[in-house]
Amino acid sequence: MKVLSGVPQGSVLGALLFLVYINDLDTGLINELLKFADDTKVFGKITDGSDRESFHEDLNILVNWTDKWMMEFNVRKCKLMHVGRSNANFKYTVRGNTLQKTSSEKDLGVMITDDGKTSSQCQYVYNKAIRILGMINRTIRYKERGIMVRLYKSLVRRT
Numbered sequence: 806m807k808v809l810s811g812v813p814q815g816s817v818l819g820a821l822l823f824l825v826y827i828n829d830l831d832t833g834l835i836n837e838l839l840k841f842a843d844d845t846k847v848f849g850k851i852t853d854g855s856d857r858e859s860f861h862e863d864l865n866i867l868v869n870w871t872d873k874w875m876m877e878f879n880v881r882k883c884k885l886m887h888v889g890r891s892n893a894n895f896k897y898t899v900r901g902n903t904l905q906k907t908s909s910e911k912d913l914g915v916m917i918t919d920d921g922k923t924s925s926q927c928q929y930v931y932n933k934a935i936r937i938l939g940m941i942n943r944t945i946r947y948k949e950r951g952i953m954v955r956l957y958k959s960l961v962r963r964t
Contacts (some may be wrong), residue, residue: 835859857895
């Protein structure tokens with residue numbers, strides 16, 4: 806019998822069942838793997854060609870897992886970040902597609918950069934706060950102090 810539907814998206818049970826489903830994703834990996842909801846990160850210290858090969862083998866293990874469980878990674882969304890100054894900047898492929906390099910990436914609301922500096926995160930939060938303040942200024946006509954303070958605390962300070 807063919808299953809035509811699944812757990813409704815956004816349900817608590819759906820997230821729990823997904824975590825159970827991918828629980829064995831890291832089996833057999835040499836490098837570290839982090840999972841959060843449907844987001845997966847593989848990382849490790851790559852100093853030479855043998856480290857590169859073990860990392861690439863980990864990518865192949867993940868691809869084999871997706872084949873076994875019929876759940877594909879979206880290779881277009883997969884990114885590669887080389888962290889540190891003395892990094893060899895090896896290229897990696899998944900299913901014949903070279904992974905796209907990135908120097909910064911937003912992860913769980915935090916900007917991560919290849920140089921480890923926080924300036925990108927500060928600039929990101931600053932720009933977001935300025936956009937929200939601009940929206941408040943454009944849409945609120947009655948700018949009484951108490952209302953503005955509450956809006957600031959609820960919309961800007963939480964960013």
